[in-house]
Amino acid sequence: MRVNLLGPVELVSAGGEAVRVGAAKRRTVLAALALELNRVVSGDRLLALVWDGAPPPQAKAALQGHIAQLRKVLDDGVSLVTRAPGYVLTGDRDAVDVFRFEDLIAAAREADDEAAAAQLTSALRLWRGPVLADVPADQLREAVSARLEELRLVAVQDLASRLFRLDRAGEAVSGLREAVDGHPLREPLVARLVLALHRTGRQAEALELFHRTREQLAEELGVDPGPELREAYQAVLAGDAPPPSPPPSPPAPVERPTAVPAQLPREHRGFVGRDAELCALEEALTGQDSAIGLLVGPAGVGKTALALRWAHRAAGDFPDGQLFVNLRGFDETEPLDPRAALVGFLRALGLSDSQIAADLEDQAAQYRSLLAGRRVLVVLDNARSAEQVRPLLPGSSRCLVLVTSRHLLDDLVVTEGATSLQVQTLPEQNAEDLLAAALGRQRIEQEPEAVAELVELCDRLPLALRIAGARLASRPRWTVQSLVDELRDEQGRLSGLSLEAGRGVHAALAVSYRELPEAAARLLRRLGLHPGTDLDSYTAAALMDINVVTARTHLRTLAYANLLHESMPDRYSRHDLVRLFTHQLAATDSEADNAEATSRLLDYYLHVADAARAHLSDHVRPFAPPAHRPASSPELSSHAAALEWFTLEEANLGLALDIAQGGGQHQRTWQLALCLDAFHFRRGNRLDRLALCRIGLSAARELGDAHAEATFLLRLGSTLADMGRIEEAVRACTDAARLASGDRHLELAALANLGYCLMADGRLDEAQERITEALELAREVGDTRSQASGLNNLANVLLAKDRPEEALRHATEALGLFGSVAPTKAHTATLHTVGAANQRLGRLDEALESYRAGLALAERLGDRYQEALCHRAIGDVLEQQESAEAALPHWVSALRLYRDLRLADADDLARRLDPTPLHPNPLHPAPR
Structure with missing residues (x-):
């Protein structure tokens, strides 16, 4: 077929x-x-x-x-x-x-x-x-x-030349005439047709063709016929038609050069690692026809070194030569014109300057003709664009091209089928090996901790590591630690990773920055105001005060230039040295503009965090609209979406809180703290909750906002109770109840929390009184969710009083109420309470069913604290029903969660799993 x-x-x-x-x-x-x-x-x-x-x-x-x-x-x-x-x-x-x-x-x-x-x-x-x-x-x-059309025309011309020498010019006429009809100004074709007509006795047609072509050349191009066409005309006039000599202009075939080019520069000394990348190149390019490899990555990541290492290894597979050119796409000077690159290649392939065509298309045609059927490796280093590369691509399927660029060059992937490989920063061990190549292994081994820190300060970027190594190598009395101490200062790190000649990380990044479109460059400057390492397009839109669609365009431009990289769909991160570079860029804008952009950023985070906490907390009162309401924000329409957003933005929200707190912005501070607390409450992180409550409480008191103060006292109380600090918890909740006077919902929350704290302190009668008061108030204000929570708290008091039947009745009633509202953390806690009551009554199957339902809901809600409790309880029931072996997987899961949440329960469970500390246990790693 x-x-x-x-x-x-x-x-x-x-x-x-x-x-x-x-x-x-x-x-x-x-x-x-x-x-x-x-x-x-x-x-x-x-x-x-x-x-x-x-x-x-x-x-x-x-x-x-x-x-x-x-x-x-x-x-x-x-x-x-x-x-x-x-x-x-x-x-x-x-x-x-x-x-x-x-x-x-x-x-x-x-x-x-x-x-x-x-x-x-x-x-x-x-x-x-x-x-x-x-x-x-x-x-x-x-x-x-x-x-292919170029190859066809070259074949027509070559066939005519061969037929002339065989004295079969008549066979060439029809093919030449068809080709000339399609390309009437291609002089080598016309010259051959003039000669073919003359040789077959049709001199009048030959002369008419010449004059018609001369007129077209003058009208359309403003030029006279070239030497080859003039020679053919003179041959007709003289009645002589010798075979044409090879024309100096394309696309006539050119004889195979006698010299084989070998232009690869020497490999970089001290090349380390990159085994995975070399294997990927080998797999993608070796044995493939018309293969194009594309190495892309940020400035200084070692793309050229990697390309040369692979090219030298593969050179033996290309007996017809290796061509190399630095296209200077990101040098301080202008990028190399493809014409200049082609002239260099054509000279290397054996053409004299007089044989090289004048314009780009004809040069490219000559280049393709010379390489047709040959096996040549072409390395195009530091390319700026696909347009710069495309004229330098051979037509021969036997040639291979390797391109390096800071830009992604997606055009080459789509239209030319290039295989793209992202070159990342070095792994830690390879980065240390690179330093060892510059300093010697002994010097590296003397300061292992300082070396590890230096590697990270250099972002594991080969250019930065080489500069650091060069600085230390030229200063033998310096310790590695002394350079680390200098580079720790973020203000001077980029200058510390530069050479005296002005080369270095900052210079490399500056070239990429200068080549950006204005809007993308402005966004890069704005990123200097963002405190984190990653962000999404909505955050970028807020910084720029533009819509999210436009922000995505600018982010993609920055990612295309490898100043950012897309770590996940619509989320972009940057290396630390790029972050420091953007800080310097931000300082070039006015203080007023930067202050306005920072305010927009904080209000964006506050606006979305407030919307997200509504899905995670009960009785949420939305904040008043921020001063800078964002034009675009993500749609968080479910509990899962809100939890995912908080998980992604947790670090950025913490840094935004630092900015607000450090700037004395008390309103934004307590509001951001409240939103983060809602997330940490759901995740069960007690220590972070404690810190957030104190930050929010301090800001609320600075503002004199009694409602906000009471809110944080309540949250502080429940957190302290969970940590076993009962006296402090009771004081905080008592103060909250006093401040909440007049606000029924806040009073209700204060009574419920106070009851919870009293129960944790073993003051069960007082706890029952407060919880009953809270339950009555919840019924009075018609708050179904608070009624259900109150019933569950009451059930827990009754369990503590060893009255499981009553406890089960109240907890079951609570479950019925929870069935009419969206599931929350309190719903999960109630399923645990029902399980505990059934377990106390000896109904182990029913208990197991409730615990497992609670575990499933806790996993769906992302409530790791309740996950831990349910795993622990399921293990306890399975031990009673079957054996400790059946319980072990659940106890192990509970212990890991306890340790993640830094809860005291971890030690108790660990002792249960391994009562003999002298024996090693997989859950207790041996000390190092």
Whole structure:
């Protein structure tokens, strides 16, 4: 079976019969896969090619349908295989006419005139029209048509030259005439047709063709005919028609150069690690036709060093030479013009300056012609854009290209099928090895802790590590610790990682910054005001005071330039040295602008955190709208969404709280503290809750806000009670009840918390009185959730009084009330209480059922404290029912949660699991 692409897309059976492919999109899929024969084409790239870069929502399903239909019609040695991350069409090169055409052209160059004429004629007969004539995908067609059309025209010219020498000029006329009709200003073609007409006795036609071409050249290009066409004209006038000499201008074939270029620079001394990246390059590029490798990463990450290490290893596989050029895409000077790069390559391939064409397209054609059929490795270092790279891509399928860039260069992935590899910073051990290469292993081993810290201060970035190593190597009396002490100061770290000549991390980042569009550059400066290491597009929008769609565009621009990297969908992070660089950039804006942006940032976090806590806490009273209400914010429509947002933003919210507190912004401080407390309450983190309550309480008192003060006293009381500090807890809740006077809901919360604290202190009668008062008040104000919580608290008091039957009745009533409201932490606690009452009554199956229901709800709500309690209780029941072995997995889970939450219960459970401290236990790691 054959796939024909040189014209309309055709599928032909082994018997020569046309096989119906079907829809235009299906023909496009077949063409895209056939052009990458025996190479995997990712699903994303196929979608981009088939739908011209804009696949609709249903495109993935449609693509899978086309793949399934193609598999039904493919046979006889051509098959379509699913292979991560996409699909591959497998078969011999002869199965696709494009590759048959290329192979015949390559074979003709090595053959004598008779054989070459036959091979070139066979190659040209494969053409049935324009490449991919019936394929609607412009991107796919444009990516291959220019190269193949160039090869076709070179073949027509070469065939004519061969036929002239065989005295068969008449056979060349029709092919030349068709080619000239399509390219009337291509002088090498016209010159050959003039000579072919003359040799077949049609001098008048030959002269008319020359004069017509001369007029067109003058009208359209403003030039006279070149030397080759003028020589052909003179030959007609003289009645002589010698075979044409090879023309100096493209795209006539050029003789194989006698010299084999070997332009690879020496490898970087002290290269370390990168085994995974080298293996990935080997797997992606070795043995592949027309392979293009793309190494992308931030400034100073070692892309060039990695490219040269792989290129030197692979050089033996490219006997026709290795070409290298630094495209200077991110130097202080202007990027290298592709024309200059091509001139250098053409000289290296054997052309003299007089033979090199003047314009870019003709130079690229010469370059492709010289490399056709040859096996050459081309390394394009420090590329700025796909446009800079594209003219330097060989046409030969036997050549391999390796590109390095700070930019992602997605265009090359989509249109040229490049394989992209992100180059990350070095692992810790490799980073230390790099320092050892500069300083010697002995000096490194003398200060292991200082070396480890230096590695992190350098962000494990090879450029920074090399500079640090060079500074220490030139100062033998310095200790590593002395440089660490200098670099700890964030204000001077970037200057400390720079060389006297001005080269270094700051200079490298500055070049990337200067090349940014203005809006993206402004966002990078604004990021200097953000205290964290990562953020989403909504946060960026708040900093810039723009909508989220525009913010996403700017963030993608920064990620494209490798100043940020997308750590997860719509979330971007930055390396620490980039963070310090953005701090310096932010200082170039006015203080007023920066203060306004910081206020917007704090109000954004406060606005979304307030919306999120509404899903995590009972009786939430929304804050008044902030002064800077964000234009865009994430939709948190569920408990799970709110918990996920808090989890992602926990560190940023803590840093925002630091900014508010440090700036004396008491209102924002207590409000942010309250929102974070809601999250930590749900997660069961007692120590963090304690710190937050104290911060919020202090800010509320500074403001003289009695309501806020009472709110934090209540939260402080319950947290202290959970930590076993009962006397302090009772005092805090008593003070809260006093301040809450007049606010029924706050009074209700104060009574409930006071009852809880008294119960924890063993003052069960007083606790029952306060809880009963709270329960009555909840019924009075119609608060269902508080009624249910009150009943559960009452049940726990009754359990403590050893009255499990009454406790079970109250807890069951509470469950009924919880069934009418959205599930909360109190609902999970009540399921635990029902389990405890049943367990006390000896109803172990019922107890286990309640505990397991409580565990499932706690996991769904992200309540790790209740998860721990339920795991512990399930283990206890299983021990009673079966054995300690059955209980062990649940006890282990409970212990891990206790330790994560830093609860005193951990020690008790650990002793139960391993009562003999002398014996090692997997839950108790041996001390180091």
